[in-house]
Amino acid sequence: MKRIYCSVLVAVALCSCQQLSQKAGEVETRSAKDIVIENMMNRRSIRSYKPEQIKDEELNEIIRCAINAPSAINKQSWEVRVVQKTEIFQAVSERLYGAPTVIVVASDQNNPYSPVDCGLLGQNILLSAEAMNIGTCVIASVVPFLNSPEGKDVVAQLNLPEGYAPLFTIAVGYKNEQPEAKPRIAEKVQIIK
Ligand SMILES: Cc1cc2nc3c(=O)[nH]c(=O)nc-3n(C[C@H](O)[C@H](O)[C@H](O)COP(=O)(O)O)c2cc1C
Structure with missing residues (x-):
């Protein structure tokens, strides 16, 4: 039960991170890791x-x-x-x-x-x-x-x-x-x- 709860929390956290860089109407397909690394590499x-x-x-x-x-x-x-x-x-x-x-x-x-x-x-x-x-x-x-x-x-x-x-x-x-x-x-x- 604890494991399921943790997985749900992680999934929600990842989804909200991905939404951060999403433009209106665009579906974000990158992982949280890709978003963070791309941000660093694009600066x-x-x-x-x-x-x-x-x-x-x-x-x-x-x-x-x-x-x-x-x-x-x-x-x-x-x-x-x-x-x-x-x-x-x-x-x-x-x-x-x-x-x-x-x-x-x-x-x-x-x-x-x-x-x-x-x-x-x-x-x-x-x-x-x-x-x-x-x-x-x-x-x-x-x-x-x-x-x-x-x-x-x-x-x-x-x-x-x-x-x-x-x-x-x-x-x-x-x-x-x-x-x-x-x-x-x-x-x-x-x-x-
Ligand atoms: C400590 C430090 C001082 C810097 N001083 C200047 C500066 O006085 N003028 C400037 O145009 N850029 C300055 N820069 C920016 C660097 O030139 C720039 O980070 C470097 O050329 C790499 O390019 P990038 O930041 O686009 O990756 C400075 C960067 C650092 C880290």
């Missing part, structure tokens, strides 16, 4: 965005996934600022590809694992956005500006606690391009048995 850095802002429900879902990332001793050693008042970043707007939303991820300068925690949180942002067909691009090239004396006024508006500094930003918005995948170096992985 690309997007460098051209539509001006339309993403919906608040989509942003909330992205943030919910972001903070569900693992972190060393669950310290959640990140600070996240979602900036939709993009004039804040006027000085570096070209580098942010005109994205209507910019997420700043700041790390704890006194926690050696913070860059790892922040990176994992960042990947959850990229993949949850991709699952909703929302484009993203990690942009670190603005960080030297943010952490320089010239960027001080910009960072002041982010209301970061003492000891935190921007580590990277993520441009977020509806995609205005479909770039090809860049090559990967499979030889960098060795399986030692």
